[in-house]
Amino acid sequence: xxxxxxxxxxxxxxxxxxxxxxxxxxxxxxxxxxxxxxxxxxxxxxxxxxxxxxxxxxxxxxxxxxxxxxxxxxxxxxxxxxxxxxxxxxxxxxxxxxxxxxxxxxxxxxxxxxxxxxxxxxxxxxxxxxxxxxxxxxxxxxxxxxxxxxxxxxxxxxxxxxxxxxxxxxxxxxxxxxxxxxxxxx
Amino acid sequence: xxxxxxxxxxxxxxxxxxxxxxxxxxxxxxxxxxxxxxxxxxxxxxxxxxxxxxxxxxxxxxxxxxxxxxxxxxxxxxxxxxxxxxxxxxxxxxxxxxxxxxxxxxxxxxxxxxxxxxxxxxxxxxxxxxxxxxxxxxxxxxxxxxxxxxxxxxxxxxxxxxxxxxxxxxxxxxxxxxxxxxxxxxxxxxxxxxxxxxxxxxxxxxxxxxxxxxxxxxxxxxxxxxxxxxxxxxx
Numbered sequence: 262x263x264x265x266x267x268x269x270x271x272x273x274x275x276x277x278x279x280x281x282x283x284x285x286x287x288x289x290x291x292x293x294x295x296x297x298x299x300x301x302x303x304x305x306x307x308x309x310x311x312x313x314x315x316x317x318x319x320x321x322x323x324x325x326x327x328x329x330x331x332x333x334x335x336x337x338x339x340x341x342x343x344x345x346x347x348x349x350x351x352x353x354x355x356x357x358x359x360x361x362x363x364x365x366x367x368x369x370x371x372x373x374x375x376x377x378x379x380x381x382x383x384x385x386x387x388x389x390x391x392x393x394x395x396x397x398x399x400x401x402x403x404x405x406x407x408x409x410x411x412x413x414x415x416x417x418x419x420x421x422x423x424x425x426x427x428x429x430x431x432x433x434x435x436x437x438x439x440x441x442x443x444x445x446x447x
Numbered sequence: 448x449x450x451x452x453x454x455x456x457x458x459x460x461x462x463x464x465x466x467x468x469x470x471x472x473x474x475x476x477x478x479x480x481x482x483x484x485x486x487x488x489x490x491x492x493x494x495x496x497x498x499x500x501x502x503x504x505x506x507x508x509x510x511x512x513x514x515x516x517x518x519x520x521x522x523x524x525x526x527x528x529x530x531x532x533x534x535x536x537x538x539x540x541x542x543x544x545x546x547x548x549x550x551x552x553x554x555x556x557x558x559x560x561x562x563x564x565x566x567x568x569x570x571x572x573x574x575x576x577x578x579x580x581x582x583x584x585x586x587x588x589x590x591x592x593x594x595x596x597x598x599x600x601x602x603x604x605x606x607x608x609x610x611x612x613x614x615x616x617x618x619x620x621x622x623x624x625x626x627x628x629x630x631x632x633x634x635x636x637x638x639x640x641x642x643x644x645x646x647x648x649x650x651x652x653x654x655x656x657x658x659x660x661x662x663x664x665x666x667x668x669x670x671x672x673x674x675x676x677x678x679x680x681x682x
Binding site: 432 | 457461465466467469470494496498499500501502505507508509512513517521576624655657666668671673674676
């Protein structure tokens with residue numbers, strides 16, 4: 262993975278409309294961001310489209326980045342995730358049928374759960390520790406929603422529980438997570 | 448649109464960052480995000496909390512056609528060329544758009560200062576991406592050096608808390624921007640230049656202003672977004 266400082270520097274140069282820096286930024290980050298889009302969209306052609314739109318967006322809005330005060334990868338990942346989610350929730354697009362079965366398989370393959378895929382950074386360790394304090398259902402629904410972009414309704418189908426129950430898991434889980442992460446020593 | 452209740456704001460920010468806020472609620476929330484920096488901060492905090500969930504995802508290289516399309520699309524909207532300096536052509540266009548402002552400024556300058564002007568005046572009109580002029584910087588193009596820059600900030604500029612505005616000189620060629628110091632949001636201000644810069648400023652091809660952490664860029668080059676930039680013009 263690209264080192265965050267060099268990514269930040271590349272972004273500063275992009276703000277000066279330096280296209281070479283933008284090409285470098287793409288080389289450093291596109292692999293990761295494409296994987297994020299693929300996880301959510303599960304279709305190569307859609308993920309390509311979303312990645313393309315996201316990078317055009319990144320180029321056009323790189324000036325607004327610093328005001329966000331977030332890590333560069335967090336900012337870019339949020340752009341890709343939002344694009345991917347918007348893409349999925351266009352009125353005429355549905356990840357149903359075969360795709361949905363693929364999803365169930367993909368998710369089953371992830372056992373013991375996407376949270377186990379957390380990396381080794383300090384933030385990842387803190388998050389893993391706090392996720393452990395949630396109930397299994399809360400943990401799984403949050404991880405599936407984040408990594409695979411599942412909606413409340415899709416989660417309800419996948420976890421075979423009423424919609425209301427799933428919504429409560431997510432809400433309570435997020436509340437607990439915040440309490441835990443804020444209380445954790447930095 | 449305001450969400451009055453703190454718990455509700457926090458919950459919506461969390462579900463927005465997670466991706467489970469959908470449909471009309473999501474669009475309504477996005478409209479509020481545009482207007483409320485405090486709400487944006489809640490979302491960013493949540494994005495930071497959840498982002499480690501991506502750490503374990505192995506990168507997948509996208510096919511080369513993706514980059515080719517991106518490149519084509521950004522070239523359509525921006526100027527050709529590969530570096531900052533190549534984009535000076537764009538600046539020239541932008542400065543024509545801003546030329547009305549330059550003329551106006553010239554009037555202000557010549558009437559505002561007694562005409563003891565032995566030298567030409569250099570002016571840079573710093574504009575945003577849409578070519579709206581925001582800051583003007585002017586100085587006497589004295590070959591022995593310009594001691595001070597006059598800086599005018601137009602309109603009601605707002606600086607985000609714990610940030611600073613840093614002024615940069617773009618020397619041209621492939622050289623890095625050089626810091627000219629921090630400025631404030633005051634309408635009229637003066638920046639005093641140290642000796643070597645006072646001479647160098649006459650060779651500046653352009654000036655830019657970036658948003659930096661309090662105290663200015665820690666690295667000596669712009670680290671934040673360039674809000675405004677413009678070419679130097681001799682009046």
